[in-house]
Amino acid sequence: MSTYVFAPWTIGPDRSDEDTTSPLRRIECTTCGEKSENGVEQVGPDMWAISHAVRTSHRGFREVVTALLRVVPAPGNPYHGKEDSDDLWEV
Template identity: 40%
Template sequence: MTTRAVWRYAEWTLSPDTSRGSGPVYEAECTTCWEASDASESTEGPEIWSLKHAGRTGHTGFRNLITSFSQASLVEGQS
């Protein structure tokens, strides 16, 4: 018995996912104790959280997390 393979190549593209109705999501995380801010659609909330956390704990290092969303789709004319 002979096995055959059929290869099909298609061109894909990535674009921002607008189906969520919002942009990126921002968070901050302390690099000393790993406490984290709430997620926010603006940088203001995580920045204020970082400053308050630094004042309360003396921790001064933070990781800023920015999550953006993408959607993959076939290029027009592909079948």
């Protein structure tokens, strides 16, 4: 007979690294597939899209936003507060 105990976990923005806290934005042209650079600022990808539209007459774009997430033990989980433990993920 096996017994399973479920502990609470939570998922949210990954704040483990200061450089990755802001979502990355990129804009893609839906006509030709050309892409802006990834950026954390709004203006860079937007300016790329406007410049691309002026240069090519392409008018359709897709915004791609990548936000890093992190799963951590929630309060009530025996690993809560021990997220940096090396043996946390060993089963």
